[in-house]
Amino acid sequence: MSKLGVFDISVRYGKVPAVNDLTLHVTEGERVFVSGPNGAGKSSLLKAISGAVATSHGRIEMDGDLLTGCAPEAIARLGLSMVPEGREIFGALTVEENLRVGTGLRRDASAVEEDIADIYDSFPILGERRGAAAGALSGGQQQMLAIGRALMTNPKLIMVDEPSLGLAPKIVDQVYDTLCALQEERGLTLLIVEQSSLRAARVGGRMVLMRGGRIVGEGNAADMADRDALAAAYFGNSPTETEATT
């Protein structure tokens, strides 16, 4: 069953095209990696889905609900959460205050407490450090906090923009182990921007390769890492173009 449907969307920043006529379908419970070189439009795609940037045409649906034109808060209420690139943690606030950001308007105060307890169950280190300033956490712990905060709206679909950024490989392993465990426990659908095709192959899932705002390759992450599709995109030929010339 299709969880997320992106139909022929484009995103522009003034005259700069970032996403061009892109169509993508994500099935419920699926794990999809979006890869590709810098400037390919990966972040813009995620931002368009979460409502953070407007599309110039096309439409986006989740569970049949139209997301296009909705405010990010309304999209979050429908069950879609985003962990942004760079995490956007409030360093001067405590871990727990970071988790509570945005819950002030929730009427279900007891459910907020339960959600926080659930997050401490999933991330014991956050529970241990609940009173510490978030800025004092390690990079890996901050990534866990950003994921924990995204869980506070009880999403069914989580988008994560470059969870590996700036983290040592061992810590990246832990972040992905946690994401995969959460996916299993909560039946989540995951859409992840990941620069490393090898990493995506190791974690497993479907990989979508972007270049110039378009999808230029798609397949099982392990197969994609084996092929030269990624290199082709980096060096200027789409996989189809490469095949045509060999």
Ligand SMILES: Nc1ncnc2c1ncn2[C@@H]1O[C@H](COP(=O)(O)OP(=O)(O)OP(=O)(O)O)[C@@H](O)[C@H]1O
């Ligand atoms: N706020 C902005 N204003 C103007 N142009 C932008 C803005 N954000 C992104 N762009 C441009 O849009 C295009 C796509 O950028 P985007 O950040 O979506 O790509 P990306 O694949 O996520 O790259 P990276 O891996 O470097 O984050 C690039 O040409 C970029 O320079």
